[in-house]
Amino acid sequence: MHLKNFYFKLSKNMISQHPIINKNKKKLMILDSIKKKVYHGKFNNIINILNKGDLLILNNTRVIPARIFAKKISGGKIEILIEKILNNNMVLGKIKSNKKIKINTFLIINYENNIYATIKSKYNIFYKIKFISSITVWNIIKIYGKIPLPPYIKKKIDKKNKNEYQTIYSSKYGSIASPTAGLHFDKILFKNLIKKGIKIIFITLHIGSGTFQSIKSLNIKNHKIHKEQCIVTKNVIKKIIKCKLKGNRIVAVGTSTLRALESTVFKSKYIISLKKETNIFIYPGYKYKIVDALITNFHLPCSTLIILVSSFAGYYNIMSSYRIAIKNKYKFFSYGDSMFIIHNPKAFLDKIN
Incomplete structure (x- = not known):
């Protein structure tokens, strides 16, 4: 399966640089991948698309x-x-520098407050970094750290807009990227969904730098995703089973939620709770076992995420719907518009030339 199959041309003006504040301007594309039909609406009408008894599952991770x-x-x-934070003074991270970084390089973070670090070792693309300070790593991050926006967003985070890259329900610190499909939800919408009889629960998947990592191999099957911490509790599993037995739908909000849920059965015949790392990489040919519908944004060409949604809806359904999205001027990526995708159980049969 060649990477070029997932390429499409996208102009820069289709990449949203700011959140869409006006609810009436948040577009929603509905892709019924079984009937191969595309419909257009607004995101605040998602309540009319979700059914009573549906189980809506979201990722409650929070960006550090x-x-x-x-x-x-x-x-x-x-x-x-x-x-990743390893302990009170050690982290695993990437380093950006104009020159090659040597092991044991001494770094100055804040001279006045004696905040320093040394580079201890390297693991693949990551460095093990030891912080030298009287305060913990977490406090250093809170004081001196900046929210890491995706590279295609050029604006800067400041005190006024620091929460716009966080979902309103985020509670578990650990991600370096937001589960951006969740940015479309607000408290009023949640209240109305619950009133309609839609169940809402949470999993945790701490999104790592793999979400920005480009695929180097032309054969996508050779690509490896970095491990990310994933928590799916027994209570969540019970509610999933109960929902399935009643014939209702499991609706994942975001690709990170979908990956966490499918990880519960990835290497097992049975659905199990998880509290460990996952590096599941889903591409066409994968047979879905948990998720029935997906709420997601529009993704980068040749990314792991467009490959994932292609496996969910069917390759030809996705590439066709993206051409329609571009023609209809949908906004792409983190701050853009969204899709509601109904899973095509025959998507794994698609033959990609």
């Missing part, structure tokens, strides 16, 4: 201010993107 700026003793600028 994982980008930290530092300097070498020579004055050279360094940017650290924290992937």
Whole structure:
């Protein structure tokens, strides 16, 4: 399966740089991938698309201010993107620098307050970094860290807009990227969904830098996703089983939620609770076992996410619907418009030339 199959041309003006504040301007494309039909609406009408008894599952992860700026003793600028906090003074992260970084390089984060770090070792594309300070790593992140917006968003996060990249229900710190399909929801919508009889529950998947990582291999099956911490509780599993037995739908909000849910049966015959890392990479040919419908944004060409939605709806359904989205000027990526996709159980049979 060749990476070029998932390429499409997208102009820069279709990439939304700001959240869509006006609810009436938030577009929603509905893709019935079984009937191969596309419908157009507004996101606040999602309540009319969801059915009483549907189980809506969201990812409650919260973005940490994982980008930290530092300097070498020579004055050279360094940017650290924290992937994972290992303990009170150690992290795993990526480093951006104009020159090659050497092990044992000493970094200055804040000279006045004695906040320093040293690079201890390297694991693949990640560095193990030890912070030297009287305060913990988490406090250093809170004081000196910046929210790491995706590279295609050019605006900067400040005190006024620091929460616009967080979902309103986020509660578990650990991600370096927001589960952006959830940005469309607000408290009023949640209240109305519950009133209609739609169940709402949460899982946790802490999104890592793999969400930004481009696929290097032309054969997508050779691509590896970095491990991400995933928590799906026994209570969530019970509610999924109960929903399925009643013939109702499991609706995942965002690709991270879908990946977490499918991880519960990825290497098992039975659905199990999870509290461990997952690196599940879903591509066409995969047979879905949990999720019946997906709420998601429009994704990058040649990304793991457009590959995932192609496996869910069918490759030809997705590429056709994206051409329609471009023609109808839908906004793409994190701050853009959204899709409601009904799973096509025969999508795994698609033959991609």
